[in-house]
Amino acid sequence: MAATPQQIFEYLLAVKNLTQPPVRDFRQLEESAYVNDLPRGEGCYLFGEGETTEAWLEVHKQQIPSPPEPDPLFKDWLKTDHYKAHVLPEVTPSKEVLPSLHFGKDDPPFREEKFEDRPERAEAFRQWLVRWKNWAEKARHKSAVQDLYNRLFTLVNRLEREGETLELAFGHGLLLWDLPEKRILHPLLTTRVELHFDTRKGRFTLTPTQRGTVLETEMLTGVKLPQEAHLPRLRKWVEDTRLNPLDREEAIPFYKEIAQTLHPEGEFIAGGGRVKFRKTPVILEKPVWFLRKRATQLWKDELRTAVEALGQGMKVPKTIQSLLQMEPIQPEKQERTAWSGVGEDLYFPLPANEEQKDIARRLSKNFGVTVQGPPGTGKSHTIANLISHLLAHGKKVLVTSHKEPALRVLAGKIPEEIRSLCVSVLGRDS
Structure with a gap:
């Protein structure tokens, strides 16, 4: 069955x-x-908020500013790296300091000094910390935007290599x-x-x-x-x-x-x-x-x-029917009339031999023709001729390929006068 x-x-x-x-x-x-x-805000815009209104995501390259420099009064007391925007700066609560180069045998060589012992040092740190927090808030956002920018940079390079898949x-x-x-x-x-x-503006959309x-x-x-x-x-x-x-x-x-x-x-x-x-x-x-x-x-x-x-009851094209049965399907009289000229008047812009011409003649009488051949035997050349020929007879042509480069090669063989009629449907430039 x-x-x-x-x-x-x-x-x-x-x-x-x-x-x-x-x-x-x-x-x-x-x-x-x-x-x-996503780090929505300055440099990272969603759904038309940025310069490109039709973009659903727009990301700009970021310049992350340096943090405010610590005052020498307390710089040596910092125990955290103030360049790390996600780590709140802290100071050492106390230190052992050498009080004098001259001390008696009963005097301790070191004494403990607390950070708060010098009010001007504590005040300088407090004022600097306010400036640092303002910097850190901006730096964290800019760093997140730049991380996304770097991610998209890697992605765009990958798409250039694997964009077909x-x-x-x-x-x-x-x-x-x-x-x-x-x-x-x-x-x-x-x-x-x-x-x-956009390499000039340093912007992804x-x-x-x-x-x-x-x-x-x-x-x-x-x-x-x-x-x-x-x-x-x-x-x-x-x-x-x-x-x-x-x-x-x-x-x-x-x-x-x-x-x-x-x-x-x-x-x-x-x-x-x-x-x-x-x-x-x-x-x-x-x-x-x-x-x-x-x-x-x-x-x-x-x-x-x-x-x-x-x-839903779609009528099955005869090209599909012909794949599902052993007996050939003969075109009806109206179909034969519509395609008779395709087999008689050949409009090949490129040189062609009899075998290639015979393909066009067979197309006019059948719902499908299979042409096989190893690489370098002129299949793209033949397809370019057939596309031009069928367009000249008012037919529409759909070309599919496993790899997109093959379509680009074929498009290059189409005569320049009709090349603008070729429209990419599923390629990266669609």
């Missing part, structure tokens, strides 16, 4: 979940932090749920952001991409949900309305709805306070940001979308 398209996609999704289990706790991702733990995102609507062996701590709404580094905010439910994989059928509708609503998680008037009603969808006793709790795990789901207003591998996530998102669409 042949499998249905929906069963095929469900199987592929199940295999992905087995080989790459869902992350239920966002703290297990590559990098993560609560937004409330990693993504940065903000998460809102933090779900807490203590299930048997499945404790969940993960945001329901995620917004992918791009990290930009994290700005939302055009993809917008999406509802994530992968962390619920394997959890029995009586109202699970409503999740695709909520996911589509989030994307169609372009829900803004920063707008509480939009977000809070959604949090309440999904909490009640997950469980009859599910609830939303406003504010960012600490809440213990419960046996029923709780959604918090506690934003987070994180770095994670995106290759797996993209696969699962696409498979899940296909399963949901097929479940």
Whole structure:
């Protein structure tokens, strides 16, 4: 008995979940932090507070000032390092001092001197300590901002090397749920952001991409949900309305709805306070940001979308049908007419041999053509010809690749006159 398209996609999704289990706790991702733990203030701006209004995080390089220099009256009495802003300076309560170079045999060679014995010394320390505390408060904040700046500097270098497989995102609507062996701590709404580094200004910005905010439910994989059928509708609503998680008037009603969808006793709790795990789901207003591998996530998102669409009665494309049966599917008369010119009038901007031309002819008569060849046999050259040819016939072309550099190489082979028609959808410059 042949499998249905929906069963095929469900199987592929199940295999992905087995080989790459869902992350239920966002703290297990590559990098993560609560937004409330960031050093918000001068040099670290959130959600449009800084120079770049569209940035959700803006971090400036810091110059940490030196502490006020201790007065010689008490400098030798300090027993802590006054350069450490997180350590309150202290003085030695007392010292043994040599009273004189001339003393009798019955006189003690040393005497004890207390720090408070000289009022002018104690007063100088008190006044200096006030200045030090003002410095320390600013220095602690600037140090925290600089630590974040250094963290982002390391991150931007990593993204330059591994940007094809990693993504940065903000998460809102933090779900807490203590299930048997499945404790969940993960945001329901995620917004992918791009990290930009302005080397002249010494400034990092994290700005939302055009993809917008999406509802994530992968962390619920394997959890029995009586109202699970409503999740695709909520996911589509989030994307169609372009829900803004920063707008509480939009977000809070959604949090309440999904909490009640997950469980009859599910609830939303406003504010960012600490809440213990419960046996029923709780959604918090506690934003987070994180770095994670995106290759797996993209696969699962696409498979899940296909399963949901097929479940709602989406018409299965013949290209997919042809993969599920042994007998070839013949194009209908209308389809043959629409594609007949593709096999007759060839518009190849680059040199081509008969085998490459034959690919275009086969495309006009079949729902799929597989072309194989080892590296260096001209596949990119052929694809560039086919893209130009199909565009000339008014067709749309989607090109996918396991690695992004291959797409850049291909884009370089497209004639300059039509190169502007090539749009990156999922690359780093999307």
